[in-house]
Amino acid sequence: MALPVPIPRVNNNDDVVKIVRIPVGVGDAVHAGDLVFEVETEKAVVGIEAEQDGYVLAIRCAIGDTVAVGTTALWLGATPDEPVPEEAAATPAAQEAPAGDTAVTAKALLLLRQHSLNANAIPRSGPRLTAADVEAFLESGEPPAPEEPPATLPRNLPAAALTRPLTPPERGLLSTVVWQRENAVAAYLEVEYDARAWDEYAAAFAKERRLLFSPLLSLLAYRLVRLAPEHHANGTVIEGAEPSLATYQHVNLGFTVQAGDSLYLCVVDLADTLDEAAFVARLGELQRRAVAHKLAPVEMRGATVGFTSMARWGGVRRHVPVLPPHTALMVAHTAPPADGRPAVLGATYDHRMLTGFDVVRLLQKLANPPKQAT
């Protein structure tokens, strides 16, 4: 059966991407890992790879097209002559912005975002605001109309003095929290534990390798990489007419890094294929790239389970993190209190997939280092 190849979400900030290169043609044989598209996002040009072997049956977009994330852009088949299902082409004309006070085409929406314009300030030539309307407004050189407060603000609040479009990091954060709000049933719990065993384990690991940085958090994260599949926490729920549980084949560990005012989720891909030392090295490299604001888009996507720590901010007792999109578990570490009280490991989890009992058992195992180095 023909397999659709959708445009993936490259990063949380971009709902549309631009097709800049299509290195394959209809009839070509491709292997898993072969480049099938190059797309341009706000931050970079990213390659999209085929996830399995097959023949290119159809290509539903062209170079220069702006397409929405999730759109089927290419069809693969086991044989080159498999029939392709009839479906809408991957063009913005097939996608419409959510309805509001003004219906807006996706191309027009993209232009509005690019130029920080308010849709309500643009004269329309028809019932929907089109890209041609926006382009005509831009060419006219007229200043945009003053921003009006959104109609949904309650009347008894003061009028907003200033509204502005969200920055890319703000859109990323909004996208993350909205995913949790709309898709997960988030719950939180925590367990107390004695941090001394982990401190000793990390100290021995660092001493053996003469490491400059404490590997404690990386080693905790690696332990999570091993425990998450064992405790069925490396997956997500797909709702619909036939709900299903998707278990990821590998663990991509998402690890938060605060770099100045930016919070990054750097992702160690295929973390379960690495040994402990290789994981610590790889995560260290990603952390450095995050602090330098040099993470590539592919290094910030695809997390299947998450780990975060507020250890830098002593005195933070409870930290309820947000689930990265399409994950079921985000573990939160805080620094052990200076007053001798037990340390705490917390976790936000998707209750559609995990019970509190599942998470307690996982955290209780995570509270102790492995008996042997892996």
Added chain:
Amino acid sequence: MHDQRTKILAELRLILGDAAGKLGQDIGGVADDDIIPDTGVLDSAGLLEFVVLIDEKYALALEPEEMTIENLGSLAAIADFVLARKRA
């Protein structure tokens, strides 16, 4: 060579002082050979930021296996590492 090392040490001390200052720490008591993580002037995140700064300043292109006490553990070790990198 000695002048170059002295100059690099002074630069490193400034960078370390700035990083520690953000955490409310003073590096007046930190000797060139003191192991920086053991001095307590930087937490782990601060140490990471410090290393990123010197990596960028001296274009070291640090590899993961180079993140060791021997290479970067003290101001003196970092200065020697930077000089060795320049000579390479």
